[in-house]
Amino acid sequence: MSTSNKTAGHIVVVGAGMVAHRFIESLLTRSDAPWQITLIGEESRLPYDRVGLTSFFSGTTADELTLERHHLEDPRVALVTGDPVVRVDRKAKTVHTAARSEFAYDTLVLATGSYAARPAVDGADLPGCFVYRTIDDLVSLTDFVEARRAQLGRPLVGKVVGGGLLGLEAAGALQGLDVDCTVVHSGTHLMSAQIDRAGGEVLGRLISQRGIDVRTESRTTRLDADRTGQVAGLEFRDGSWEEADVVVFTVGVRPNDRLAREAMLECEPRGGVLIDDACRTSDDAIFAIGEVANFDGRCVGLVAPGYTMAEVAADRLLGGEATFPGYDESTKLKLSGVDVASFGDAMATSPGALDVVYTDPVGGVYKKLVMSDDASTLLGGILVGDASAYGSLRPLVGSPLGADPAAYLMPEGGVEAPTGDLPDEAIVCSCSSVTAGRIRGAVHEDGCADAGEVKACTKAGATCGSCFVTVKKIVGKELASLGKAVSDALCEHFDMSRRQLFDAISVSGLTTFSAIIDRFGRGRGCDVCKPTIASILSGLVGEHVLEGETATLQDTNDHVMANMQKDGSYSVVPRMPGGEVTPEGLIVIGEVAKEFGLYTKLTGGQRIDMFGARLEQLPLVWKRLVDAGFESGQAYGKSLRTVKSCVGSTWCRYGVLDSVGMAVRLELRYRGLRSPHKLKLGVSGCARECAEARGKDVGVIATENGWNMYVGGNGGFTPRHAQLLAEGLDDDGLIRAIDRFFMYYIRTADRLQRTAPWVEELEGGLDGLREVIFDDSLGIADDLDRSMDKHVGTYEDEWAATLKDPDKLSRFHSFVNAPDTPDPSLAYVLERGQVRPASDEEKESGSVMIAGTTLEVRR
Amino acid sequence: MTTIGDAAATAQTTWVRVCALDDLTVERGRAALIGDTQIALFRLVDGTVRAVSNYDPYGLAHVLSRGIVGSKAFTDGSEVPTIASPLHKQAWDLRTGAVVETQGKDERHIAVHPVAVDDGQVLIKWKAA
Ligand code: SRM
Ligand SMILES: Cc1cc2nc3c(=O)[nH]c(=O)nc-3n(C[C@H](O)[C@H](O)[C@H](O)COP(=O)(O)OP(=O)(O)OC[C@H]3O[C@@H](n4cnc5c(N)ncnc54)[C@H](O)[C@@H]3O)c2cc1C
Ligand code: SF4
Ligand code: FES
Numbered sequence: 001m002s003t004s005n006k007t008a009g010h011i012v013v014v015g016a017g018m019v020a021h022r023f024i025e026s027l028l029t030r031s032d033a034p035w036q037i038t039l040i041g042e043e044s045r046l047p048y049d050r051v052g053l054t055s056f057f058s059g060t061t062a063d064e065l066t067l068e069r070h071h072l073e074d075p076r077v078a079l080v081t082g083d084p085v086v087r088v089d090r091k092a093k094t095v096h097t098a099a100r101s102e103f104a105y106d107t108l109v110l111a112t113g114s115y116a117a118r119p120a121v122d123g124a125d126l127p128g129c130f131v132y133r134t135i136d137d138l139v140s141l142t143d144f145v146e147a148r149r150a151q152l153g154r155p156l157v158g159k160v161v162g163g164g165l166l167g168l169e170a171a172g173a174l175q176g177l178d179v180d181c182t183v184v185h186s187g188t189h190l191m192s193a194q195i196d197r198a199g200g201e202v203l204g205r206l207i208s209q210r211g212i213d214v215r216t217e218s219r220t221t222r223l224d225a226d227r228t229g230q231v232a233g234l235e236f237r238d239g240s241w242e243e244a245d246v247v248v249f250t251v252g253v254r255p256n257d258r259l260a261r262e263a264m265l266e267c268e269p270r271g272g273v274l275i276d277d278a279c280r281t282s283d284d285a286i287f288a289i290g291e292v293a294n295f296d297g298r299c300v301g302l303v304a305p306g307y308t309m310a311e312v313a314a315d316r317l318l319g320g321e322a323t324f325p326g327y328d329e330s331t332k333l334k335l336s337g338v339d340v341a342s343f344g345d346a347m348a349t350s351p352g353a354l355d356v357v358y359t360d361p362v363g364g365v366y367k368k369l370v371m372s373d374d375a376s377t378l379l380g381g382i383l384v385g386d387a388s389a390y391g392s393l394r395p396l397v398g399s400p401l402g403a404d405p406a407a408y409l410m411p412e413g414g415v416e417a418p419t420g421d422l423p424d425e426a427i428v429c430s431c432s433s434v435t436a437g438r439i440r441g442a443v444h445e446d447g448c449a450d451a452g453e454v455k456a457c458t459k460a461g462a463t464c465g466s467c468f469v470t471v472k473k474i475v476g477k478e479l480a481s482l483g484k485a486v487s488d489a490l491c492e493h494f495d496m497s498r499r500q501l502f503d504a505i506s507v508s509g510l511t512t513f514s515a516i517i518d519r520f521g522r523g524r525g526c527d528v529c530k531p532t533i534a535s536i537l538s539g540l541v542g543e544h545v546l547e548g549e550t551a552t553l554q555d556t557n558d559h560v561m562a563n564m565q566k567d568g569s570y571s572v573v574p575r576m577p578g579g580e581v582t583p584e585g586l587i588v589i590g591e592v593a594k595e596f597g598l599y600t601k602l603t604g605g606q607r608i609d610m611f612g613a614r615l616e617q618l619p620l621v622w623k624r625l626v627d628a629g630f631e632s633g634q635a636y637g638k639s640l641r642t643v644k645s646c647v648g649s650t651w652c653r654y655g656v657l658d659s660v661g662m663a664v665r666l667e668l669r670y671r672g673l674r675s676p677h678k679l680k681l682g683v684s685g686c687a688r689e690c691a692e693a694r695g696k697d698v699g700v701i702a703t704e705n706g707w708n709m710y711v712g713g714n715g716g717f718t719p720r721h722a723q724l725l726a727e728g729l730d731d732d733g734l735i736r737a738i739d740r741f742f743m744y745y746i747r748t749a750d751r752l753q754r755t756a757p758w759v760e761e762l763e764g765g766l767d768g769l770r771e772v773i774f775d776d777s778l779g780i781a782d783d784l785d786r787s788m789d790k791h792v793g794t795y796e797d798e799w800a801a802t803l804k805d806p807d808k809l810s811r812f813h814s815f816v817n818a819p820d821t822p823d824p825s826l827a828y829v830l831e832r833g834q835v836r837p838a839s840d841e842e843k844e845s846g847s848v849m850i851a852g853t854t855l856e857v858r859r
Numbered sequence: 860m861t862t863i864g865d866a867a868a869t870a871q872t873t874w875v876r877v878c879a880l881d882d883l884t885v886e887r888g889r890a891a892l893i894g895d896t897q898i899a900l901f902r903l904v905d906g907t908v909r910a911v912s913n914y915d916p917y918g919l920a921h922v923l924s925r926g927i928v929g930s931k932a933f934t935d936g937s938e939v940p941t942i943a944s945p946l947h948k949q950a951w952d953l954r955t956g957a958v959v960e961t962q963g964k965d966e967r968h969i970a971v972h973p974v975a976v977d978d979g980q981v982l983i984k985w986k987a988a
Binding site: 455456459461462492493514522523524525526527530531549551552553555556557559560564566567568615811813814815816817818821823824825840 | 877878882883884885886887889890891892895897900903904918919920921922925926927928929930931932938940941943945946948950961962963964
């Protein structure tokens, strides 16, 4: 370490919290030197007692919570409040605030504390959802509860998500506001970070007796709003749902270490600015103290260790040699009527530690002392129901204590779950049973540098692939936390994201893959960038999928305009707009399926799928279908799939508008539209929603006042309900809005990003989207309209066009030297009166219908 | 219809004509049948033709001729032409048959067959069983 800074200099302290306050107090009381201290805080208040925050509800005013002002009024201190520091320039030794002030420092002290996390689930930001960290949080919580109670005219139902120390405190506070309150905890028992399960169970009963319900092992998966947009309830992982008028999240805190990361100070990947035992960061001129500091791999959310750090830092500035001894994590719950404390090695993690337990379940008492392996020295303990001994026992930690040899058990290490991220133990990939923790480990310990490597290393995402987006997200976050850039490169051939590539192709006017890769990429492409460019070109140029070089870019499904099945045969799905089909149409489908021996089933998209067609049969099948007036259903491409409809006003006794008519109109308008991922719509004739429209990318629901339009719904791996974008639209207004929504999505989404995650990540959220679509805030509405008009104007059925072109038909030859010989490896067996691919054993036993689905190949 | 490969008669290595070079599209595969064996043929931008087994050892179906042709660069700067399976996107080096992308599975390589182009005709070196 460099020269100790005995000569006073300019000290800038960032963050005006409890620990910063202690630091200044300590420095100024211990020295008369002409320090120049600038304290910069984000909150627009003087430093206050956060630990005592909850007393705000019992009448303590914000003013009374304010910490001792004496030292802040010292002429050597300059105070800036309500203005966060946004950047540290280590070279120039300056900090910069949001209001564009600049302060030079000789020594910088980071005391930015933590922020309260919200779980990363839908609806966590709804009005009525709060965190519990600042005076401002509490003011808005109180205001909301009062207003909401007046609005509903009944007592409120509240949920506190997170059953740690803070959660229980918050639950007590809500109860004080006359809210009927439940604590929801993802762990097996309350306060699982501090106390063991047995203690947690006793605590659970005490809390219930105090009139607060407890729900453990419940992870919140979604929060829903009512018609007014305010929170109305929560869904849990097991699918159950509970109402809530107000929700407080106490799911953990995260260090405010962004400034430090951006200034390239060494930070712990999981959060916190790394410090040595002098509280110095990797830059000698910068200290970090309090909750933001990470010592020995951990940040601790308690004030006492923060105060110790403040003392150490002050001592070092004065030339001393003080060191931070490590964390003391003793705590006591501040909830009246419920006594809980834990101290020392409460979880008995020391090697050979012994537990001495006393329980009285009826009286609601659980006491555990953790002793050294020879049962002589007190290492720690847990006190539930009666913590009166806390004050006397805690100081004895590390000293001998007479103890009787009582029953001893190894308590389970409780896992404090929730932060906004998936907890380490959450299974991300169900196929290979890979947890979030394992994925993070692959980045940290195994040095994987991208999601692909993590996949190879852990098998997460290697099977069905549906978890891969989540895997990528976690990997991205971990890489970012290591300070590594997360590449949004499409693949090894293009450094650009899909969106950048879209713009590049559009501006350059290039129309062939070779020209594009020469100019913007390298190599000869792959199964990622080729189909992506095919999709972009289809929007910009609008050629047939099999035109020229573009044909070579397509996935096999687009290349032969059918869906490849496991054995290499294909399925055929004719379009049935809105799910409507005539009896004649049904008869033709029946005849075709029968003639070619195809397995048939109804799809989840209101149409009919025929399976088992061989490559060389596809044109023959389609000739029949096209002649009968069918066209391609594009069940293959990343393009419009189906518009699902319900019965609607033409037949249904409840229908208010013609949902089938609108569904048909929409399907015919958007058919063939290529996009970053598939697109699905639904139209329901009334609020009963029989078409499940809100599970679609665009859901349309009829009302007395016109169509309501919802966007960003999804089934599949991560189901989401579509959100209301606009109400009471007329037919043309609805269509314009969908036109713009789709075109904007097509231009800006990532590869394989459905509209649901796209909407979620949009800057400005739904409001921003409304502005783009209805107020033309980006000035692109005309352009979007023109693109869609062009698509609609140039649409032609891919199959009808292919059948007219002998050149294109040659692609359907099974073998270049035997154009209509069936793949000799195909084999089928009968099941429930139809064919299915034979299993390997069945093939070996020979009991199968060999060589394809028909006895004779037709020409 | 021309069926090739009544090769059982000559149990030695021969060159078998499969098709004309013009029957192949640049960077889009075609399947060929020699006896009962399915082969996937690829014509690359540099003019070479490659032949590999049509069988996807992961997806267990004869589909490789219907995959996407591309390239893969290695850290040493070398770049190889590849074919990615249309089933689960594993990819192989078209010159050697070595798997270059396993999608997290174990390594399974594929057979390659020597190819010659003579007078506009594509020939495959064939060793009859
Ligand atoms: C045929 C069908 C199942 C059926 O027999 O009912 C089906 C079959 C396939 N679905 Fe599906 N999905 C079918 C309706 C659905 C639905 C229901 C719906 O559309 O109402 C969903 C949930 C709704 C949604 O998309 O949000 C659905 C969600 C998926 C997903 C997950 C998408 C997601 O965003 O998480 C995939 C995987 C993907 O696309 O990446 C998928 C992928 C697939 C693929 C393409 C898998 C594949 O790569 O082989 C299957 C193609 C089989 C084939 O060759 O035809 N399929 N799939 C349905 C076709 C409907 C149609 O008429 O076109
Ligand atoms: C309700 C409640 C009860 C608690 N009870 C206990 C308890 O019983 N026992 C216990 O030990 N601990 C308790 N704690 C935790 C304790 O309050 C914290 O450990 C302590 O406040 C940490 O102090 P700090 O200065 O490190 O961070 P903070 O007090 O959080 O202060 C950091 C300050 O920095 C500001 N800041 C952040 N970034 C910037 C920036 N870029 N520029 C400027 N300013 C910035 C923040 O706005 C904040 O004001 C409780 C906390 C809460 C919320
Ligand atoms: S959504 Fe309404 S109109 Fe449609 S079928 Fe149901 S009840 Fe009838
Ligand atoms: S859930 Fe991960 S690969 Fe299927």
